[in-house]
Amino acid sequence: MTANSTPTKAALRRFTLMLSGEDILDELDSRVGPSQGLPHERFLLGELVPLAPVLLLGQSNQSVNPEEDIACLQPVHLHATRDHLILMGQNQIDLTAEESDLLLKAALPFIEEDFQGSVLFHDRHYWFVPAGPFSSLATYSVDQAHGRNIDWWMPRDTDKEGIAKLWRKLQNEIQMLWHIGPVNEERAQRGMPSINSIWVSGIGKLNDVQTPTVLKQSQRLIGLHPILAGLGKLLSIPHEITLDDRHLTGAFAWLEQPQLAWPQLSAALRDKQLDEVAIIDFPKGKVRERIFSARDLNKKSWAFWKKSEPLTWKEITQG
Secondary structure, three states: OEOOOOHHHOOOOEEEEEOOOOOOHHHHHOOOOOOOOOHHHHHHHOOOOOHHHHHHHHHOOOOOOOOOOEEEEEEEOEEEOOOOEEEOOHHHOOOOHHHHHHHHHHHHHHHHHHHOOOOOEEOOOOEEEEOHHHOOOEOOOHHHHOOOEHHHOOOEOOOOOOHHHHHHHHHHHHHHHHHOOHHHHHHHHOOOOOOOEEEEEEEEOHHHOOOOHHHHOOOEEEOOOHHHHHHHHHHOOOEEOOOOHHHOOOEEEEOOOHHHHHHHHHHHHHOOOOOEEEEEEOHHHOOEEEEEOHHHOEOOOOOOOOOOOEOOHHHHHHO
């Protein structure tokens, strides 16, 4: 196993697997707030993390103005504890498409008035609108902020003061509107968490995307996350949802359960279908790339007369 690839190996049959990263805990004690974007979001999109236009590109068939700032809005549930509010993840609220449509219909006049533009596209979990007067807000994705005290993760001002206050005013108006609406009344009858707030994130433009070289050189992108669908369109690279044995060489994958793919990838190395598997992860928030070949699949041992055991996925990820 080597720490990084070398130019002489450019022609080798390689599969690249990216693992999700987490925030650096020490950073959360900083007075200036946490960094925008999870480590893997910054790796894929660049330090400005223009998530919204990439998601819009991936989920719609419409063209996206590369110079227009886009914002992503999401209906969410804020869970009240004794002394703070916690943002629940999208996979925890079981929002239906019909509920999302009704919530958007109710909030639409407020959204379009304050954003000074029309909603460009919406689906069950994501609503997209030109950011307009909110373009300068620093925001955090639901993926980054969920499960945490929202005090840390609320939008904040950057170069223009008062924009975060305008957002909170709009957010409060929509919260009150939804609180008395039929969607939450019906959800309460079913014992479901209320959709009691709206979240803004991902503000930026396509021209701010800075993709890494490994992505640009990939032959296909693999994974369920809608970021990959958008990057595939942006870079004109085919995008697939699931792993296919026939299309491993030159692929870049970001999988929800990468441990389930490791037996398939290690078998491809042993069978000489692949020469290398590159694993990109983010220990302590920093990018790390390690290269595995067939000879790296077993544990190293000084007892050379004993048959070596294969590395476990836990040993690989904690190495």
